[in-house]
Amino acid sequence: MSxxxxxxxxxxxxxxxxxxxxxxxxxxxxxxxxxxxxxxxQAADTNNLMDNSHAPQATQRLREDKVTESDQRxxxxxxxxxxxxxxxxxxxxxx
Amino acid sequence: MHNFTITQLIDGLxxxxxxxxxxxQHFLSRIKTLDPAFNSVITxxxxxxxEAARLADQQLAKGxxxxxxxxxxxxxxxxxxxxxxxxxxxxxxxxxxxPYDATVVENFKNSGAIMLGKTNMDEFAMGSSxxxxxxxxxxxxxxxxxxxxxxxxxxxAAIAARLAPGATATDTGGSIRQxxxxxxxxxxxxTYGRVSRWGMIAFASSLDQAGPMAxxxxxxxxxxxxxxxxxxxxxxxxxxxxxxxxANLGDSVKGLRIGIPKxxxxxxxxxGTEKAVRESLAEYEKMGAELVEISLPxxxxxxxxYYVIAPAEASANLSRFDGVKYGHRCDNPxxxxxxxxxxxxxxxxxxxxxxxxxxxxxxxxxxYDAYYGKAQQVRELxxxxxxxxxxxVDLIMGxxxxxxxxxxxxxxxxxxxxxxxxxxxxxxxxxGLPGMSLxxxxxxxxxxxxxxxxxxxxxxxxxxAAHQFQQVTDWHTQAPEGIES
Numbered sequence: 001m002s003x004x005x006x007x008x009x010x011x012x013x014x015x016x017x018x019x020x021x022x023x024x025x026x027x028x029x030x031x032x033x034x035x036x037x038x039x040x041x042q043a044a045d046t047n048n049l050m051d052n053s054h055a056p057q058a059t060q061r062l063r064e065d066k067v068t069e070s071d072q073r074x075x076x077x078x079x080x081x082x083x084x085x086x087x088x089x090x091x092x093x094x095x
Numbered sequence: 096m097h098n099f100t101i102t103q104l105i106d107g108l109x110x111x112x113x114x115x116x117x118x119x120q121h122f123l124s125r126i127k128t129l130d131p132a133f134n135s136v137i138t139x140x141x142x143x144x145x146e147a148a149r150l151a152d153q154q155l156a157k158g159x160x161x162x163x164x165x166x167x168x169x170x171x172x173x174x175x176x177x178x179x180x181x182x183x184x185x186x187x188x189x190x191x192x193x194p195y196d197a198t199v200v201e202n203f204k205n206s207g208a209i210m211l212g213k214t215n216m217d218e219f220a221m222g223s224s225x226x227x228x229x230x231x232x233x234x235x236x237x238x239x240x241x242x243x244x245x246x247x248x249x250x251x252a253a254i255a256a257r258l259a260p261g262a263t264a265t266d267t268g269g270s271i272r273q274x275x276x277x278x279x280x281x282x283x284x285x286t287y288g289r290v291s292r293w294g295m296i297a298f299a300s301s302l303d304q305a306g307p308m309a310x311x312x313x314x315x316x317x318x319x320x321x322x323x324x325x326x327x328x329x330x331x332x333x334x335x336x337x338x339x340x341x342a343n344l345g346d347s348v349k350g351l352r353i354g355i356p357k358x359x360x361x362x363x364x365x366x367g368t369e370k371a372v373r374e375s376l377a378e379y380e381k382m383g384a385e386l387v388e389i390s391l392p393x394x395x396x397x398x399x400x401y402y403v404i405a406p407a408e409a410s411a412n413l414s415r416f417d418g419v420k421y422g423h424r425c426d427n428p429x430x431x432x433x434x435x436x437x438x439x440x441x442x443x444x445x446x447x448x449x450x451x452x453x454x455x456x457x458x459x460x461x462x463y464d465a466y467y468g469k470a471q472q473v474r475e476l477x478x479x480x481x482x483x484x485x486x487x488v489d490l491i492m493g494x495x496x497x498x499x500x501x502x503x504x505x506x507x508x509x510x511x512x513x514x515x516x517x518x519x520x521x522x523x524x525x526x527g528l529p530g531m532s533l534x535x536x537x538x539x540x541x542x543x544x545x546x547x548x549x550x551x552x553x554x555x556x557x558x559x560a561a562h563q564f565q566q567v568t569d570w571h572t573q574a575p576e577g578i579e580s
Contacts, residue, residue, distance in 0.1 A: 007456075010459075011452045011459070014459065015414075015439075015451050015452055016435040016436050017439050018439070018440035027452065031449065034510055034514075035456070036511075037398065037402060037514065038403050038457075038466065038470070041470055042465070042469065044396055044469070044472070044476065046475075046476065049475050061330050063327065072194065075194035079194065079420075082424070088419050090431050090434060092430070
């Protein structure tokens with residue numbers, strides 16, 4: 001099973017990954033073999049079954065809405081690729 | 096000194112046979128001399144370790160020391176360490192120095208343990224061979240042409256090579272148990288929610304769990320005592336008292352009902368591995384345990400379910416690596432989209448990109464129900480298999496992996512062949528159950544692991560059973576050639 005080039009390109013856009021043309025063929029084949037593996041799921045009889053997205057059936061815990069930690073902006077921004085005046089810098093988005 | 100277990104080192108420190116400074120310097124020097132052959136340590140924190148050992152010696156002299164005071168350990172490079180580079184085995188985080196400690200790291204600091212450094216791993220914990228690390232593969236100390244397993248291969252190899260007496264690791268589909276088996280050490284993946292995941296770089300959040308690696312079950316109990324805690328910062332962490340895991344190690348296993356899943360002894364299992372595992376089960380019978388054949392009929396579906404759920408969660412978790420706040424950023428981005436796309440293409444390796452794409456596919460419109468929804472339902476089937484089994488038995492045992500350590504490159508071209516390496520370990524992650532691996536034999540001079548699966552929060556019983564096995568066997572004391580001296 002291989003996946004169409006157009007599908008790979010759409011996935012790359014959704015996942016924000018640059019994929020150059022030389023790699024498309026190989027990626028298509030490898031993804032195809034993984035999808036063949038996961039297609040085995042379709043044979044399982046799962047009628048009347050709940051999703052089990054959180055294994056030990058725990059309930060989500062809530063906490064009080066209050067500030068518990070001090071401002072760490074300088075520490076966080078010290079490791080950023082590019083900042084200015086406390087802001088993260090990225091290429092211009094709006095002309 | 097490096098042949099001592101953690102338990103023996105604690106005794107030696109208490110009785111002033113040696114100091115923490117001496118132990119720490121000994122292990123640091125072993126890492127510097129021996130590790131170039133294994134590549135198990137990415138970052139050595141020598142200065143910090145020596146200073147921490149000096150303070151530990153002061154505490155020890157006062158006589159009121161914490162449980163692991165002065166004991167050197169290694170942390171898998173997936174745990175954030177304040178001021179120490181945390182790469183997760185990826186180029187993406189090669190320059191990432193976290194401004195905080197993971198809860199697990201903090202727990203070790205509070206227990207008085209000394210961090211020697213950070214261990215190598217498959218990139219973002221995605222792999223079963225350590226071949227996907229940006230820093231190059233770790234070599235198995237038992238056979239350097241073979242893989243140490245993964246993703247916690249660095250921690251496992253370091254312990255096997257006696258470069259540290261204990262280490263932290265994480266397990267999403269077998270990443271503690273499989274390398275523990277392949278490197279001939281003992282490792283435990285606790286129940287999901289037992290150990291805080293805060294500050295542990297996320298791969299698949301509903302499956303990831305941290306646990307200890309050491310040479311013996313007795314040492315794993317000591318490390319788990321320190322690692323397990325309730326943590327408000329991880330909302331999936333379970334608020335439940337932490338028992339003393341060392342307390343019942345000495346109990347007899349007489350009358351213990353051990354389930355043997357027939358699906359774990361079917362096609363694909365190496366004959367030598369099977370023999371070693373069956374002989375170990377016979378040891379348990381000799382000790383008075385009862386072996387009960389059971390069935391986990393949906394075992395075969397665990398690998399396909401995992402390879403939907405784990406990549407789906409990974410594709411969401413790894414979207415945070417975008418070149419904006421930390422980590423790698425591409426040069427001269429022409430616009431924001433280009434910044435994201437090139438940063439991620441340059442920063443992530445092939446296997447990580449493949450899993451992001453698979454996850455994106457499974458979550459995309461039109462495919463979600465067929466893949467992700469279906470996989471979650473299969474996950475429920477797998478959980479029910481275990482629930483039914485644990486009505487009849489106390490523990491489940493079988494092989495940890497289908498065969499001993501394979502050679503580098505032997506599964507490199509086929510992701511599916513690599514994925515099947517985890518066939519016996521993945522289902523416990525899907526069910527959220529605890530699992531462990533301990534050495535139980537040798538095949539072609541390579542170690543074999545016995546897997547023990549327990550019911551939810553039954554780690555103490557697993558450790559007890561493992562410890563009792565280690566009282567009557569000596570597989571856990573064996574060392575690779577040239578390592579003991």
